[in-house]
Amino acid sequence: MRKFVVTVALLTGLVQAQAAISFMHDVAPVLLQRCEGCHGSKKSKGDYRIHTFEFLSEAVTPGKPHESYLYTMLVDDDPDSRMPQKDDSLAPSDIELVRQWIAEGAKFDGSDPKMPLRSQLPPREHPQSPELYRVPVPVTALAFSPDGKSLAVGGHHEVTVWGAESGKLIRRLKNLPLRIQTLKWHAGGGRLIVGGGSPGEYGELALVDALSGERLRVYDTFEDIVLGMALNQEGDRLTASSADRRVRAYDLASGKRCWESSVHSDWVTSVAFSTDNRFVVTTSRDQTAKVLDAETGELFTTYNGHRRQFGEFTGRFKVFASVFEPISGSVMTAGEGKAIRVWNPVKAEEESGTASDMEKRFSKAGHTRYIEHGLGLGVFAMCASKNLVYTAGADGVAKAFNFEDGKVLHEFKGHLDWIYSIDCSPKTSRLATGSYSGEIRLWDTDTGEVVNSFIAAPGHVVKQAILNN
Amino acid sequence: MASKLERIEVFPTELNLASKRSKAQLVITGWLENGEARDLTRLAKIVIADKKVADLNRSIVIPIGDGETDILIRVGEHSVKLPVRVSRQSATDPIRFTTETLATLTKQGCNAGSCHGSPHGKAGFSLSLFGFDAAHDELSLIRGGLNRRVNVLAPDESLMLKKPLLKVPHVGGKKLVQNDSAYHLLRQWIFEGARGVIKNEPKFVKIVVYPKQERVLRAPHLHQQLSVQAYFDNDTVRDVTDLATYQTSKRQVATVESNGLVLGRERGSAAIMVRYLESLESVYFTVVPESEGFAWLPPQENNGIDRLVNDRLKLLQIEPALTCSDSVFLRRVHLDLTGLLPPTVLVRAFLSNDSCNKRTKLINDLLNSREFARFQALQMADLLRITPEVLTDGRATFFAKWIEEAIHTNQPFDKITRQILTASGDSKEVAPANYYASLNKTENTVESTVQIFMGARIQCAKCHNHPFENWTQDDYYSIGAVFNRINRDKGMILMNDSGEMTHPRTGKVMDPWGGKADSADPRLKFAEWLTAADNPWFARVMVNRIWSRLMGRGIVEPVDDFRSSNPPSNVPLLNELANSFATNGFNCKQVYREICNSQVYQRTTQATEFNAEDNENFSHARVRLLTAEQLHDAIGYVTGSVQPAGEMFRVKAELESKERERTVKIDTNQSTWEESQTKRLSKLDFYLGGQWSLGFYKAKDQKEAHEKAFIEETAFHMDLAKQDWQLQPDWEQSRKVNFPENEIGARYIYQTIWSRVNAKVKFHFVADDGVRAWHNGRLFYDQIQILEDPKTQYAETELSSGLNYILFKVNNKGGAFHFTVSIVEFDGKALESASNSTLPGHITGILAKPVQKRSTDQQNALRNYHQSLDDELVELRHELALDVRLQYATQRPWPEQTDFLKAFGQPKRTSPCACERSSEPTLEQALQLLNGRQVYDKLTDSNKQYASLTDHTLVEALYLAAFSRYPSDLETGKAREYIEHSENRDDAIRDLVWALINTQEFMFQH
Incomplete structure (x- = not known):
């Protein structure tokens, strides 16, 4: 409900120009953009930080801008000491906002003065998408509708919905984040859950009406782009991961955040619910996969099979994708390197340890199975259906592997660029892949033949659909 | 300066602007009557005849439309006409990834060693150092990082622009300004599709920097515009003045703007280093600000050195100091x-x-x-790292003495160097071989040799092309190929027949520097190349070292950091010293002599108003x-x-004469001492001679080791001089014989026993494998493999009165072990100690012989032993060995x-x-x-x-x-x-x- 109010407040911002300054709406975004690089969690020049309100307020004397260091530094006459140093000064209107806010008592209207301000910023209003795309954008997310007939694709500040077989643009759901990194259909195809953001500064997880495109709810905002998202088997629990290293879980119906986890030390690239809903598995650029308790978010175990020093497939690899095998309860994780790792969270916990010979034990007795995928630059995305797993790789080839024996069933060749996204529709026996060049290819999972291909960019000439030869 | 302008010159001499994005920085030079040049780029009047063809942005010519026109450049009554040809203005010319995008990232500092160019990048984003690996950078920038860094549809949303613009917090700070050319270039590159390296893209060949020759910036004209042109393999030339990076060697003397404008500051000389992609060029500047009241008074000059130093001082308007006092x-x-x-x-x-x-x-x-x-x-x-910790067994002294002798006899430096660099053999016998003996690896050898003899620090080039110099990784490993065949085996320096050096990045087998060797030893060609009279480093580095020792500062400083970006403070001086060194047969003493005799060396340390700030031009001596x-x-x-230095030899001579006197005195008692000892020995039941060993003899197996006679085993007594019998005085206490591991074969141990009577004697010995023993040529013990444990054995034989000869042969089938032997019973009586003589065995052995049967060596051994009993003589000899100079x-x-x-x-x-x-x-x-x-x-x-x-x-x-x-x-x-x-x-x-x-x-x- 609060989010809704916030949205209204933003929309009516101009009207209320004379009203009191809001710290979260007016002041924090400016300070975060211009000051946080030097005065934030990573760097704290002059021992001053502004990434939480608690720290920021150390240099503020409420009601007295000219006694507030935060303000006087912005208007210092000496260009060498004026902030931001070695950069243009703040716009006069922004400086005035800071002054007025302090003069009005420097009130904090966020939710938690100890939490990073960036994670409390209200959801952004997004600019319009271009009517026609000058160039296609890389397809970083795509998802089949439950009936398999349409395909939702991440675009520029929007999700575009295409007829899977026709390759025709059906609908554009606008006013969404700059990049869409993850998409899931929900409510029988009536809604879409959308994760994305602007790299390095903003992440958003939102619920969108699949027909009207209305942003029904913003579950959360993040400090960096949202990269992964998953729904549990019942469809009542949502989890998402971000490049800001966080993983969060929500109650789908109420939108309430259930837990947050910050156990990774780098981007969290994907999340997946275990088949029995007991675990959430996360993968990260920090070369690990983690198993979290789906109820509490607590760390259950860390899987180190992507940074091995002994045995087969040694090396240190970033992990990009995870998917649970529907039947056995095993998870598959993949990223850089030559092989997909198939492992079981419970066994991984049993094999885990702190003893120095852990790696050696692991190399001998580890239960992990390795499926050598033969994709040179690694795997970015995976999806599973029945007993098959489909992988998308940087060398433009997608492959289908049998879960049990790791044998290749099909190779889907035809993309001329890196494949970033993949989804399969068991209902229609279709596989969709999306590439850096903006091309989407639709494949028949039974035959491995390409069915259709088109550029998912409004305004771009759609290639003639190739239907059954 | 009053000198008149003689003519003006413009660079480049012709303009061919064949792209919409091409441009050309003009550099206009005025030549004065006195031969000096002056930058007139900003003073000249530049007029373009047809503004529909080209236009000007300050002194940069930009194309407008296809066609031809002239640019007229005028300074006073002098003028130059420059033809311009403009073409292909309607053709597209996309930004090129390597030569423009990466060059811009280098210019903005993104791929510097302290930022994203560090080996693991920064904050998860990695670029290659100064863009030397375009493939890596293409991956990293465009598709890598989940494609988060560029956004072709909305270029302004690209993280790679927002971060350096500080639109998104950036720990590295502000690195781009929205209106400058670097920003426009990067944005345009993204807009055009953020494309990586394209096939058939023209390859960069070299840069040409103008001016090339050293320039004097004399007040009030303390500036110089540079122009940098890049040449490509399709015969095109592009002006990259705004893409090149500039760095000064001395900020106080000259600074340089990012557009290539050099500004003179304080008096002195500086190098401006120009980098574009992998090319580096340095331009030298001498800055002469106003010096009010300065007048040049010709000083006393003793030799050519003075003239060259004074030329420089006169140019810089620095006063030379007076000559110092005799004291x-x-x-x-x-x-x-x-x-x-x-x-x-x-x-x-x-x-x-x-x-x-x-x-x-x-x-x-x-x-x-x-x-x-x-x-x-x-x-x-110091330089050759001679330390007794590394060069053990006296080799450090040996090597140091060799060097001292070479310096004392003034051996030509090229000869000394060649001897060091081509030395092979046992470092105990070949003194210069110790250079390699002290360097444990090829890498160390490369780096040391280059630093000592070529004055360059090449270490960086081990992993990547040197960031500040033209040393490449190829160079490093091709020098490595020279030394890679060296085999250091326990102080033996040998050359292997093979041992290729492969480049770690390309895997290519490198040809040794100096040329492919005809023989197996590539060091010969290298040493020949290095010590040639025209080698660019060898002579210069050595004379600079000597200069630095005498003057307290090198002409190039640090003395082992020769590079174009670290210029000599006086180029003609260094050249002249090096030339005369090379042409005088690398005579080091002559260099010392020349420098010491110069007035420059003999200047006072007293500074004056007009030379106090000089630190590198040798206007006054340094404290x-x-x-x-x-x-x-x-x-x-x-x-x-x-002792005072002059006293050293007197003291030594005194000690020597004392030692001689004492020796004579001791020797007069020699025969008396021998008689008394012989008498004492004759009262004993028996006594042992010294233990001698012979071997090791290798065999193919234990059987052969045990059975094959490697010497005439049954010979009655051994001629110790004839074969390589080694006296083992150390064994006398423990009687231990060490066998090396993994050696199959045998060793002989030989000993004499003098006995007063015929008597049974019992030996006790310990051995791992087998033993044979002979008494006077008769085999009395024979066991190929002792099986009992502990492996102690007893053997008996009957001694006859007088001298007896015992020979043991110990075989070894593999492992390392000791052999020990002692006599435990004599004539039925158990013995408590192994020996009953107070003298060492070999002395006893000699004394047992009749006087007339002793060899000269044996007589000397007795004499030396007798002398060693005298404390005073031992003390004197010890002092002499210490050598007073060691104080x-x-x-x-x-x-x-x-x-x-x-x-x-x-x-x-x-x-x-x-x-x-x-x-x-x-x-x-x-x-x-x-x-x-x-x-x-x-x-x-x-x-x-x-x-x-x-x-x-x-x-x-x-x-x-x-x-x-x-x-x-x-x-x-x-x-x-x-x-x-x-x-x-x-x-x-x-x-x-x-x-x-x-x-x-x-x-x-x-």
Whole structure:
């Protein structure tokens, strides 16, 4: 409900120009953009930080801008000491906002003065998408509708919905984040859950009406782009991961955040619910996969099979994708390197340890199975259906592997660029892949033949659909 | 300057703008009548005839439309016409990834070593250092990082722009400004599709920088515009003045703007380093600001060095200093050449000498002294890292002595270098082979050799092309190929027949530097190339080292950091010194002689208004802290705790004559001693001769080892001189014979036993494998493999009266073990100790022989043993072996590493870098001098040296010793007063000595 109010407040911002300054709406975004690089969690020049309100307020004397260091530094006459140093000064209107806010008592209207301000910023209003795309954008997310007939694709500040077989643009759901990194259909195809953001500064997880495109709810905002998202088997629990290293879980119906986890030390690239809903598995650029308790978010175990020093497939690899095998309860994780790792969270916990010979034990007795995928630059995305797993790789080839024996069933060749996204529709026996060049290819999972291909960019000439030869 | 403008010149000389994005920086030079150049780029009037073809942005020509026109450049009455051709203005010309995008990232500092160019990048984003790996960067920027860094549809949303613009927090700070050309280029590159390397893209070949020759920036014209043109393999040329990066070698002297405008600041010289992609060029500048009231008065010139130094001083308007006094000169040159203070005798003589060539004569005397050779050898040994810890078994001394001898006899430096670099063989026998023996790896050998003989620090090029120099990874590994075949086996330096060097990145097998060798030893060609008269480094590096030793600063400084971006402070001087060194057969002493005789060397340290700030042009001498070893010896000399330098030989001669006298005396008792010993021995039941060993003889298996006679085993007695029998005096106590591991074969052990009567004797021995034993040629024990455990065995034989000959043969089938043997029973009686003689076995053995049957060697052995029993003689010989010179730190190849020496910067000799010797003043130094243990100990006895003198002569002697000068009346008065008023004269003298060695005049060389 609060989010809704916030949205209204933003929309009516101009009207209320004379009203009191809001710290979260007016002041924090400016300070975060211009000051946080030097005065934030990573760097704290002059021992001053502004990434939480608690720290920021150390240099503020409420009601007295000219006694507030935060303000006087912005208007210092000496260009060498004026902030931001070695950069243009703040716009006069922004400086005035800071002054007025302090003069009005420097009130904090966020939710938690100890939490990073960036994670409390209200959801952004997004600019319009271009009517026609000058160039296609890389397809970083795509998802089949439950009936398999349409395909939702991440675009520029929007999700575009295409007829899977026709390759025709059906609908554009606008006013969404700059990049869409993850998409899931929900409510029988009536809604879409959308994760994305602007790299390095903003992440958003939102619920969108699949027909009207209305942003029904913003579950959360993040400090960096949202990269992964998953729904549990019942469809009542949502989890998402971000490049800001966080993983969060929500109650789908109420939108309430259930837990947050910050156990990774780098981007969290994907999340997946275990088949029995007991675990959430996360993968990260920090070369690990983690198993979290789906109820509490607590760390259950860390899987180190992507940074091995002994045995087969040694090396240190970033992990990009995870998917649970529907039947056995095993998870598959993949990223850089030559092989997909198939492992079981419970066994991984049993094999885990702190003893120095852990790696050696692991190399001998580890239960992990390795499926050598033969994709040179690694795997970015995976999806599973029945007993098959489909992988998308940087060398433009997608492959289908049998879960049990790791044998290749099909190779889907035809993309001329890196494949970033993949989804399969068991209902229609279709596989969709999306590439850096903006091309989407639709494949028949039974035959491995390409069915259709088109550029998912409004305004771009759609290639003639190739239907059954 | 009053010099008139003679003509003007414009660069480039023709303009061909064949792309919408092409442009050209004009550089306009005015040549004055006196030959100097002046940058007129910003003063000239530039007019373009047809503005529909081209236009101007300040002094940069930009194309407008296809066609041809002229640019007219005018300065006063001088003018130049420059034709311009503009074409392809309607054709597209996309931004090129390597030559533009990456060059821009380099220019903005993104891929610097401290930022994203570090080996693992920064904050998860990695670029190759200065863009040398375009494939890596393409991946990293465009598709890598989940494609988060570029956004082709909305370029302004690209993280790679927002971060450096600080639109998104960036730990690296603001690196782009929205309106400058770097931003526009990167944005345009993204807009055009963020494309990586495209096939058939023209390849970059080289850059040409204008001006190329050194320029003098004379006030008020303290600026110079640069132009940088890049040449491509499709014969096109592009102006990359705004893409190149610029760096100054000396910020105080000259700075450079990002558009290539050089600004002169303070007086001096600086290099401006221009980098574009992998190319580096340096342009040298001499900056001469206004110097009011300066007038050049031609100074005294002794030789060519003076002329070249003064030319430079005149140009820079720096005043040369006057010549120093005799006292200062004597102390300075004595310290520089020998490391020692001049002895007072020499000081008195020199100061009272009226001859006008006394300085030249002194220089010659010093250059011929042993002290010179030793002190220079010390400095050479620093570089070659001669330490007894690494070069064990006396090899360090051996190598150091060899160097000292080479310096003393003034061997040509190219010859010494070739001997060092091509040495092979046992480093115990081939002195120069110790250079390689002290370097454990090919990499170390490459880096040391290049730093010592070529004055370059090539280490960076091991992993990537050198960031500040044209040394590439290829160079590194091709020099590596020269040394990669060296086989260091326990001090043996051998050349393997093969041993290729492969480039770690490309995997290519490298050809050795200096050319592919005809023989298996590529070092020969390398050494030949290195020591050739026209080698660009060899002669220059050595003369620069000598110059630095004498002047306290190299012409290139640091002396082992030769690179185009670290220019010599006086190019003609360095060239001239190097040329004459090379043409005079690399005669080192001649270089020392020339420099010492120059007025430049003999200048005072006294600075004037017009030279005080000069630090690198040798206008005045530098005040230098004595080096650790010099200070150590100087304190020793002044306090009288070491012999004065001139005394060294006298003391040695004295010791030698004493030793001779004593030896003669001992020898007169020789026969008496021998008789008494023989008599004593004859009363014993038996006694043993020395133990000798022979072998190891290799065999193919144990059976062969045991059974094959490697020598005539049954011979009655062995001719110890004929075969390589080794006396093993160490075995006498434990009777241990060591067998090496993994050696199959046998070793013989031979011993004589003298017995008074016929008697049974029982041997006890321990061996792992098998043993045979003969008595007087008769086999009395034979066991190929002892099986019992413990493996102790007994063997008996019957000795006959007189001498008996016992031979053991011990076989080894593999593992390492000891063999021990002793006699446990004689004539049925158990023995308590193995030997019953107080003499060593081999002496006993000789004494057992009749006098007339002893060989000369044996007689000498007896004589030496007898002499060794005399304590006095042993003491004398010990002192002689110590060698008095070893008391001097400057006269030893490796001074002991004391706290005192370390405090004053003595190097540890673990690096070939001249910087290992520190000259930084530290608190530790002050503490050492004020009350350090070493100084205290030396002071304690210092009164002995002076106590017998009268107060007046005492003060004089002290000043002559410490400062090489007579004290002034005031100084004498004060010192005498202090002594007279003290209660204890000895203490007062000590105080005075302590005070003098703590003065600046003493600690420093002036």
